[in-house]
Amino acid sequence: MSDTIDKANDFAQQQLIYQIKQVTERNRGIARFHCEDCEKAIPEARRIAFPGCNRCVDCQSLGESTQKHFKKSRK
Numbered sequence: 277m278s279d280t281i282d283k284a285n286d287f288a289q290q291q292l293i294y295q296i297k298q299v300t301e302r303n304r305g306i307a308r309f310h311c312e313d314c315e316k317a318i319p320e321a322r323r324i325a326f327p328g329c330n331r332c333v334d335c336q337s338l339g340e341s342t343q344k345h346f347k348k349s350r351k
Contacts (some may be wrong), residue, residue, distance in 0.1 A: 307328055313335040317332075
């Protein structure tokens with residue numbers, strides 16, 4: 277019985293590692309130097325912190341709050 281549980285735990289751990297790897301590799305795209313919405317320069321610190329970002333902080337925050345509101349209204 278414990279052998280089955282050990283195998284299940286090993287499988288779950290491998291799945292978790294795989295999923296984390298998929299998310300982190302997906303976000304390693306090339307960051308833009310200017311926001312795709314407002315064309316303001318994206319600070320270097322943001323590009324380093326969020327590889328692959330394509331929006332400035334203000335536009336990203338606005339987009340996320342709009343998306344959050346839209347999801348609530350659809351329920």
